[in-house]
Amino acid sequence: MKPALAELISVSKNYAHIPVLKGVDFSVYAGEVHALLGGNGAGKSTLMKILAGLVTPTGGQVRIGGKALSPATPSQAQAMGLYLVPQEAHIFPNQSVLENVCVGLPQAASAYRSRVKDLIARLGVTLGLDTKAATLEIADRQIVEILRGLIRDAKVLILDEPTSALTPLEVETLFTRMRALRESGHGLVFISHKLHELRAVSDRITVLRDGHVVHSEAMEDSTDAEILAAMSPGVTALSDRVAGKIASEEKVLSLSHLSGEGFVDISLDVHRGEVLGLTGVVGAGRTELAETLIGLRPRAGGDVMLEGRPFRAAKPSDAVKQGVVHLSEDRQQYGLFLEAPLYWNTSSFVYEQLPFFLRPAREQKRFETYRKSLGIKCASPDQPVGSLSGGNQQKVLLSKCLAAEPKLLILDEPTRGVDVGARNDIYRIIEDLAATGTSVIVISSDFDEVVRLSDRIAVMAGGHLAGELPAGASTDAIGQLAFESKETLHA
Amino acid sequence: MLNWIARDRVATLLLVTIAVLLAVGVAAPGFLAPSTASMIWSNGLVLMLIALGVFPVILTRNIDVSGGSVLGLSAVTLGLSLNAGIAMPIAIAMTLGAGLAAGAVNGVLVAVLGVPSIVATLGTLGLFRGVMLIATGGEWIEELPETLKALGAKSLGGLSVMGICTGLVIIAVWAFLRSRRGRWVMVVGDNRAAARHLGLPVKRIEFLAFVWGGGMAALAGVTFAAQIGFVPNQAGTGIELRAIAALVLGGISLLGGVGSVAGVVIGVIFFTSIDTALVFLKIPAYWNDLIGGAMLLTVLLIDGRLRIALEARDRAARYHRGDAQAPQPKKLEDAA
Numbered sequence: 167m168k169p170a171l172a173e174l175i176s177v178s179k180n181y182a183h184i185p186v187l188k189g190v191d192f193s194v195y196a197g198e199v200h201a202l203l204g205g206n207g208a209g210k211s212t213l214m215k216i217l218a219g220l221v222t223p224t225g226g227q228v229r230i231g232g233k234a235l236s237p238a239t240p241s242q243a244q245a246m247g248l249y250l251v252p253q254e255a256h257i258f259p260n261q262s263v264l265e266n267v268c269v270g271l272p273q274a275a276s277a278y279r280s281r282v283k284d285l286i287a288r289l290g291v292t293l294g295l296d297t298k299a300a301t302l303e304i305a306d307r308q309i310v311e312i313l314r315g316l317i318r319d320a321k322v323l324i325l326d327e328p329t330s331a332l333t334p335l336e337v338e339t340l341f342t343r344m345r346a347l348r349e350s351g352h353g354l355v356f357i358s359h360k361l362h363e364l365r366a367v368s369d370r371i372t373v374l375r376d377g378h379v380v381h382s383e384a385m386e387d388s389t390d391a392e393i394l395a396a397m398s399p400g401v402t403a404l405s406d407r408v409a410g411k412i413a414s415e416e417k418v419l420s421l422s423h424l425s426g427e428g429f430v431d432i433s434l435d436v437h438r439g440e441v442l443g444l445t446g447v448v449g450a451g452r453t454e455l456a457e458t459l460i461g462l463r464p465r466a467g468g469d470v471m472l473e474g475r476p477f478r479a480a481k482p483s484d485a486v487k488q489g490v491v492h493l494s495e496d497r498q499q500y501g502l503f504l505e506a507p508l509y510w511n512t513s514s515f516v517y518e519q520l521p522f523f524l525r526p527a528r529e530q531k532r533f534e535t536y537r538k539s540l541g542i543k544c545a546s547p548d549q550p551v552g553s554l555s556g557g558n559q560q561k562v563l564l565s566k567c568l569a570a571e572p573k574l575l576i577l578d579e580p581t582r583g584v585d586v587g588a589r590n591d592i593y594r595i596i597e598d599l600a601a602t603g604t605s606v607i608v609i610s611s612d613f614d615e616v617v618r619l620s621d622r623i624a625v626m627a628g629g630h631l632a633g634e635l636p637a638g639a640s641t642d643a644i645g646q647l648a649f650e651s652k653e654t655l656h657a
Numbered sequence: 658m659l660n661w662i663a664r665d666r667v668a669t670l671l672l673v674t675i676a677v678l679l680a681v682g683v684a685a686p687g688f689l690a691p692s693t694a695s696m697i698w699s700n701g702l703v704l705m706l707i708a709l710g711v712f713p714v715i716l717t718r719n720i721d722v723s724g725g726s727v728l729g730l731s732a733v734t735l736g737l738s739l740n741a742g743i744a745m746p747i748a749i750a751m752t753l754g755a756g757l758a759a760g761a762v763n764g765v766l767v768a769v770l771g772v773p774s775i776v777a778t779l780g781t782l783g784l785f786r787g788v789m790l791i792a793t794g795g796e797w798i799e800e801l802p803e804t805l806k807a808l809g810a811k812s813l814g815g816l817s818v819m820g821i822c823t824g825l826v827i828i829a830v831w832a833f834l835r836s837r838r839g840r841w842v843m844v845v846g847d848n849r850a851a852a853r854h855l856g857l858p859v860k861r862i863e864f865l866a867f868v869w870g871g872g873m874a875a876l877a878g879v880t881f882a883a884q885i886g887f888v889p890n891q892a893g894t895g896i897e898l899r900a901i902a903a904l905v906l907g908g909i910s911l912l913g914g915v916g917s918v919a920g921v922v923i924g925v926i927f928f929t930s931i932d933t934a935l936v937f938l939k940i941p942a943y944w945n946d947l948i949g950g951a952m953l954l955t956v957l958l959i960d961g962r963l964r965i966a967l968e969a970r971d972r973a974a975r976y977h978r979g980d981a982q983a984p985q986p987k988k989l990e991d992a993a
Contacts, residue, residue: 220854241856256851258844260914269844270855274837314855427972 169232171196171353172217172248172322177226178377179212186212188377189226194322194353199344201364201385202357204374205398205557205585210357211253213374214324217355218250219243231321244270249320253327253357253583254498255307259300266299267313278317285316290339304496305331305448305611312340323347324355329363330582333447333611334641335649341367359585360612361390373397398587414438418605419477419490419574421459424468428454429629432468436574436605441596443620444609446648450626452609453495456576460485460492473573486515489573493563493580495609501563504552508544509533511551511562515570536565541591557588564595575599578609593619613641613648666908667920669960674927677952681934688937695815701929702823702884703728703877703893708900708925709826709918710873713866715904718846718913719767719774721867724874724900726785727759728893731878733789735805736798736888745804753875759785760871764864782897790890798888809883819880826873831918842866846913903928906953927952 176189187209194200204210215221217228219240228235230246243250258266267282268275279295286293291309299310308331315323325344329337344354344367358364364371364385371388373381373396381388381396419436429451436442444452457463459470461479470477472488479485482492494500503511512533513520520529530547537544540561544554551562560580567575577596581589596606596619610616616623623635625647632647682689707724714721734755738748759781766777808818816824833839845852845862853859874893882888901911907924909916931949935942 239856240854241858244856250854252854256848256854258847258851258914260847260910261840261844265840265844269840269852270857271837275840 169196170194170229171231173227173229174213174217175227175229177213177216177223177228179209179216179221180224186377187216187223190374190377190379192217192372192379194355196321196351196353197348198369199348199354199356199367201368201371202355202374203359203361203364203371203393203397205555205587208374208397209377210374211326214250214326214355214357217243218248218324220250241270244318244320247321248324249315249318249322250324251311251315251326251328253330255304255311257299257302257307257310259298261299262296263293263299263302263310264295266310267317271317282313282317285313288339289313289336289343291336303448303453305333305336308332309336316343320352322353322355324357326357327359327583328356329358329360331448331579331611333648334613334645335447337363359583359589361393361586362614394586397585414440417471418473420471422469422471424455424458424470425466426454426458427463427466429458429626430466432626432631434624434631436607438605439600439603440621441600441606441608441619443616443623444607444626445611445613445616445623445644446626446632448611450648451629452626453578455626456492456578456607456609459576460490483518486570486572489571490576491515491567491570491572491574492576493567493578495578495582497559497563497582502551502559505550507548508537508542508551508554508562509547512536512565512569515566532569533565536568540565540568540595555585555588557584557591560584560588560592561595564592568599572604574605574607576607576609579611580608581610581612581615613644616644617641666960666964667917667923669963670906670908670920670923670927670956673956673959674923674930677927677934678930681937685934685937688934691815693933693937695811697926697929697933699809699811699817699820699884700933701925702817702819702880704896704900704903704929705823705922705925706826706873706877706880707893707896708903708921709823709830710870710877711897711900712830712904712909712916712918712921713842714774714870715901715909715911716842716846716913716916717863717866718849719863719866720901720911721763721774721778721870722897722901723759723763723778723781723785724870724877724897725893725895726782726789727756727871727874728878728881728896729888729891730759730785730789730792731756731875732882732888732892733792733798735879735882736801737792739802739805740798740800745802749879752879753872756871756873756875756878757868758871759874760868761864763871764867767867768860768864786894793888793890795890797890799886801882801886801888805883806886807883809880809885817883819876819883822876823880826876827918827922830921834918843914843916848914899928900925902953906956927956 170193172194174190174192176191177187178185178189179187190213192213202210212221216223219235219238219242222238228238230243230248233246235243235246258269264279264282265275268278271278282295289309293306293309302310308328312328328340332340347354356364356368368385371381371383371385371393372379373393375397381393414437416438417435418438421432421434424432432455446452454463458465461481461484472490477488479488479490485492498504503514509529513529533547536542542558542561542565544558551559554562581592584592596608600606608616608619617639621637623639623644625632625635625644627648635643707728711721711724731752735748735752738751739745763778763781766772767774811817813821834843841857841862845857845859849859881892903924904921905911906927907920909920928949931952932945935945935948
């Protein structure tokens with residue numbers, strides 16, 4: 167057997183006497199990609215934070231390169247050759263991209279300029295080294311995190327959901343890098359909710375559930391059904407698309423020649439009760455289009471009709487009043503009030519309708535109905551939303567949108583960082599909504615998700631509408647539309 | 658020109674300072690002379706040192722309002738030890754030691770014990786002033802030796818010894834912030850969690866920033882005693898707020914992570930020039946605060962409007978999309 171580069175021996179962790187990890191063994195060998203899977207709240211992130219020295223375990227041993235990790239600090243773990251690329255990118259907004267990548271390295275950032283440039287080229291992304299990091303989109307921030315890991319030449323690299331904001335093309339180039347690292351004797355831990363991604367690069371798979379290892383096998387010996395069953399008993403696959411839906415001809419929203427920041431000349435219709443998938447690569451202008459519709463960004467030209475009447479929102483509250491509700495892709499920053507109780511979050515789109523003196527009991531009742539219908543798992547409505555897992559946070563956000571009773575709901579990346587079980591729930595919620603006559607625009611970079619959900623698919627590329635596809639189109643067809651114009655862009 | 662302003666608030670401030678100085682020069686002939694420049698510099702030394710001390714603390718997204726009291730405490734340390742017959746180099750070393758120790762107290766409270774910096778330094782603001790008053794028994798310290806006063810008097814090329822020291826400190830801070838470890842100070846304030854994640858010794862950096870602040874306040878105390886030749890009870894009272902105002906004016910963000918040494922220097926010089934100009938214009942000294950405050954607000958407002966206009970221009974450039982054929986592979990560089 168090859169030497170273990172990093173090892174966790176019966177590690178346990180309690181938060182305020184609540185056990186999160188219960189005697190977990192985990193190891194990474196040289197020259198392997200070890201997939202780590204588990205539902206939200208299974209303890210994956212905690213486990214990896216322990217390995218990276220960010221969290222001190224309650225019991226058990228952490229060994230990196232055969233030696234115990236002591237003192238258990240991130241700088242010690244990095245010195246011993248381990249780097250964790252976290253799920254939520256940690257960036258320094260006021261520093262340049264180059265500084266962001268190189269902070270903490272033994273030499274000044276300028277010494278690494280050519281190497282970083284080289285890595286960016288090899289990843290196949292465009293990223294200006296001297297760009298101020300505050301201006302980066304969420305996907306580029308994640309690229310910065312990945313670059314940090316690559317430049318550090320860590321023997322063990324942990325990637326916590328690195329692909330959640332990347333497009334298929336970028337994912338593929340990342341995988342190529344990962345394979346190259348594996349060949350050169352590095353050990354990688356790869357966390358993702360997408361099974362086909364894990365299968366594409368991993369050698370071994372470990373599944374965590376409720377703080378236990380429930381499955382640990384070679385990747386090729388594990389079937390999808392086994393893995394899913396281990397992760398959440400009862401779920402064997404993502405539920406399939408309901409076929410044979412009849413589309414309404416009534417237009418709810420129609421855009422004609424709409425232009426704004428990052429997109430030009432978009433003409434689109436959304437019908438009643440329809441799920442429109444809006445997809446494309448990152449930077450195609452999807453998010454900007456959505457934000458322009460609800461009044462977060464200025465409109466440069468074109469017309470929008472909502473149910474036959476001209477629609478213009480100067481600010482998001484105008485849009486909400488007229489029944490257009492938007493859910494941002496960045497739930498931590500723009501979606502949730504992390505420290506506030508769950509039921510406050512649910513009421514947050516309808517504050518104007520609340521009485522002068524608040525009636526918490528009524529708000530809690532409203533939350534209770536959504537808790538039941540959306541299946542939010544929580545201890546009490548008074549809990550701060552930050553204490554929930556990613557999937558449940560997303561459901562709380564959905565409850566807030568539903569409370570505003572939208573005619574048109576725009577969901578930007580609704581399943582980012584959400585596990586398979588919760589993802590199924592969210593798909594069901596979207597379908598139920600559409601069935602009751604609400605139109606939904608789902609913005610997603612995950613082509614499989616778009617195909618799974620959409621009654622019609624609009625693909626954007628380089629700020630233009632690259633084309634529309636009917637329900638059930640193949641992901642290849644989407645990819646062609648999304649990337650074709652990108653290639654001409656690079657030419 | 659616009660790009661220059663876009664890069665830094667320092668540029669706006671520099672232009673306003675020059676405009677103000679020229680205007681005063683027109684109104685009061687004789688103002689625009691090298692001797693005025695040297696006077697502004699020496700009048701601003703104490704404020705400059707305090708500002709340079711608070712600067713790294715603010716960069717790490719903390720604040721230190723105890724600077725004035727540390728100044729008083731160290732000036733008293735200096736006065737008492739000199740008057741007790743201790744040799745000057747040793748007395749100055751003891752003074753700096755007192756300042757560094759006071760800074761270390763702040764640092765332990767904030768970085769080790771986790772007290773919010775505004776609370777911790779408000780506490781030590783009173784505490785250090787109290788220690789100073791107890792040490793002097795509430796009396797002023799007078800009749801400081803001539804050797805000390807010589808440090809504050811003009812010597813080389815119209816500059817005093819303390820003036821030259823301050824210049825060296827400015828260069829040192831500038832060089833430090835350009836170094837690898839200097840960058841650490843900025844990134845801790847920019848995103849503390851990220852800095853910790855990348856393995857930076859966050860607590861040590863915060864602690865050292867406070868220690869530095871204490872040391873600079875002690876140097877300011879030496880300068881203060883050398884310049885006026887005695888140490889009153891209220892030495893340094895309120896100077897920390899003026900220093901923080903000068904920093905804000907110089908574009909140092911109270912939210913941490915943003916600022917430059919040039920900003921500190923210009924901010925302090927701006928404040929001092931106004932005070933000096935008012936003397937030249939024969940405006941009574943009790944107008945100083947009102948005029949200083951009004952100028953502060955004016956500069957911040959002008960700068961704010963400029964910045965909004967420039968941001969709008971950047972956004973337009975960033976999101977500019979031509980025809981479908983127009984290639985724009987360098988989208989991100991354009992935004993920079």
